[in-house]
Amino acid sequence: MMSSKFKESMRNIKSNRPLISVQDIVTFIEKGEKYLKLDVLTEQEEIEILHGIVLSPDYQRKYRSSIREESSIIESLLIGIPIPEVFLVISGENDAQIRHVMDGQHRLNAIFRYINNKFPLKNLEIIGENPAYDNKKFSELDKKDKIKILGSHLSILEFESFEDPEVEIELFKRYNRNTKPLEIQEIEMATYFSETSKFISNFINSLIEDSEDNLFHFDNLREMKLLKLYNITKGRNDKQKNHQEICIIFSVLEKGLQENIRDGITASKVFLERKSKLFKRNEDENLIEMREIFDDFNELIIKISNEVEFPFSMSMVSDKKERQSKF
Numbered sequence: 001m002m003s004s005k006f007k008e009s010m011r012n013i014k015s016n017r018p019l020i021s022v023q024d025i026v027t028f029i030e031k032g033e034k035y036l037k038l039d040v041l042t043e044q045e046e047i048e049i050l051h052g053i054v055l056s057p058d059y060q061r062k063y064r065s066s067i068r069e070e071s072s073i074i075e076s077l078l079i080g081i082p083i084p085e086v087f088l089v090i091s092g093e094n095d096a097q098i099r100h101v102m103d104g105q106h107r108l109n110a111i112f113r114y115i116n117n118k119f120p121l122k123n124l125e126i127i128g129e130n131p132a133y134d135n136k137k138f139s140e141l142d143k144k145d146k147i148k149i150l151g152s153h154l155s156i157l158e159f160e161s162f163e164d165p166e167v168e169i170e171l172f173k174r175y176n177r178n179t180k181p182l183e184i185q186e187i188e189m190a191t192y193f194s195e196t197s198k199f200i201s202n203f204i205n206s207l208i209e210d211s212e213d214n215l216f217h218f219d220n221l222r223e224m225k226l227l228k229l230y231n232i233t234k235g236r237n238d239k240q241k242n243h244q245e246i247c248i249i250f251s252v253l254e255k256g257l258q259e260n261i262r263d264g265i266t267a268s269k270v271f272l273e274r275k276s277k278l279f280k281r282n283e284d285e286n287l288i289e290m291r292e293i294f295d296d297f298n299e300l301i302i303k304i305s306n307e308v309e310f311p312f313s314m315s316m317v318s319d320k321k322e323r324q325s326k327f
Helices: 004-011 022-037 043-048 067-079 105-115 143-151 165-175 184-191 195-212 218-229 236-255 264-280 287-305
Strands: 019-021 086-090 099-103 153-159
Touching: 019 022, 022 105, 022 143, 022 153, 022 195, 067 105, 067 143, 099 105, 099 165, 105 143, 165 184, 195 218, 195 236, 195 264, 195 287, 218 287, 236 264, 236 287
Parallel strands: 086 153
Antiparallel strands: 019 153, 086 099
């Protein structure tokens, strides 16, 4: 049952509806991509990523869309059909006012990918097999068509940062009710966003990217070992699980075992919520110190792995040889 305080918060949601050109949307997404790769922001970097849009954070479902579906969105821009409204949320009170996507990720992703020549137009239902468009990437279009796309405007519903994170969770549920629902961890990673949560995502993603790009070599054995020890894989659900597990580790390293927290799901949520509150108030998350502690912890785990293959598994406390979870 909703409390009176929660109902009041729902009634006091603040938002605005700007029209933003596709050209500016692409610029904001590029800023968001840059932001996700940065660690501690300098003053100049905060200015450079101002109003960035975080398009593909790990809490969002894995982007799956056919070229035909993506082409349909671009066709709408070319012939002037309005694109459904996109919902953005300002992530806290940070000066850079970074925004994440609550609803509309696939629309923005298709536009961003097309502008960056990631796919050619296919199966245009209204324009048809016009040689000016069929099988053409953005760079191959006539100038007038490039200007038509970049000059098109999208309707944006932009929410100010929510004081009560439960309000954002409720909105996520409502806006995703008619699509594949977000997992609990996905919603929490979105709602309780922070620099600490972003660091954990970057830690996971960097290990995956290095392994995929074959960047592991004799000087990089540490990363290769960590990928194995944390049992990190690139699957959407696996990455959510990895993020949750590392949140639990961070929670214990920072606050110890807390008597009122009896399970990992709660530990992760409480940790993410605590860091998010600091982020939204633009206060210190203690991330610099926590990164140093986490580095030391990883060195310890690597040393333990010389004796126990999977230190996060039950093999730490049991000699039984039957199949056990690695983490």
